[in-house]
Amino acid sequence: MDWKIIQQSVPILEPVAIYSSIMEATKHPTVSLVLPMTAWLITRELDPVNAVIVSGKELKHEDLAYSVRKGREDMHTDYGKRYFEDLPLTELEDLCIATMLDPRFKNFDFDGMARYDSGTLTRERSVAWLRAAWDADWKVEEVQQVEKNAEEKDMHVVGAFMQRRLKSASVPAAQKPVERDELDQYLALPQEDQLDPDFDLLGYWERLRSVVPNMARIMARQFLAPPATTAGVERVFSRAGRMHGDLQKAVSEGTLKHSLKVAVNL
Known part of the structure; x- marks a missing residue:
């Protein structure tokens, strides 16, 4: 039994185990955590630098045992590749939008991710994807609701107008206040x-339903509803998390190296 291998493996696998338990939660949406947590892992916890x-x-x-060092590099x-380089663009867009719709990460800037996406994955790009989805699918409904409210308000104004006399026909009509976009408000x-x-x-x-009703009622729920525990997430995070819990058992360099490679390749 090589305790050095176990001691060095625990601090590497521990954050993966923690993130695994968080993303497998069932009480709250977790899809918005995928990119921030994965970015944190590969730019900090697993980064060989x-x-x-x-x-x-x-x-x-470089001072870690070879099997631990190699396993860390392979996971990194x-x-x-799994969550940034090789992820289909449509899936990346959805994950970025979900991230922006989580108020804990609305300013998340993907710092340190340039090596994986040529520097194009930024908060500005994520907000642009969010804006495009909002403008295409939900803003129309927002505008229609605003116009309906304005029409109802106008009818009340007409009724009041008919019940009183204007002192002067030259008095300019008051301009309607500019409605602020829900996405901008959020x-x-x-x-x-x-x-x-x-x-x-x-x-x-x-x-927020009283502040941004369309975003809260439709858009946020649609993008935050998918679970983070997809097959791809479970293959990596769950396996590594279980490994962390089993490290009290005898682990040799060969079996540990094999297990780490299995966790990231299956």
Whole structure:
């Protein structure tokens, strides 16, 4: 039994196990967490340029045992390819939109992700995808509702007008206030705490129904409804998470290296 292998593996697999349990949650939507958490893993926890804290001591990547080092490198490469490089553009767009619709990550900037997408995956691009989806599918309904409300208001105004006399026909009519776009209203709201473990995403959007009714009633629910626990997510995060829980067992360099490669390749 090589305890050095176990000690070095625990801090590498621990964040994967934590993220796995978070994304497999059933009480709250989790699809909006996929990109932020994966980006965090591959730019920090699994990035070979960063050291690892083992039993209170900092170890550089090159000082890790070969099997641990190789497993970390393989996971780092696979995560980048699976969730960014090789992900179909339509799926990436949906994940980016879901990320922007989570008020904890509405300012998420994908810092450090340039190596995987040639620097094109930015907050600005994610907001542009969100705006395009909003303008194409939901803003029309918003405009129609605004026009309907305006017509109803106009009818009340006409009734009041007929019941009184104007002092002067030359008095200019008051201009209608400019209606602010719901998406702009949402983006202008402050970002919520990213580290709040009890944040209720559905409750947040329910509270916004009086502010941005169309976004809260239709758009947010549609993009946040899909679970994060797709087959691809479960193949990587769940397997690695279970491995972390089993490290008290005897693990040799050969079996650990094999298990890490299985976790990212199956």
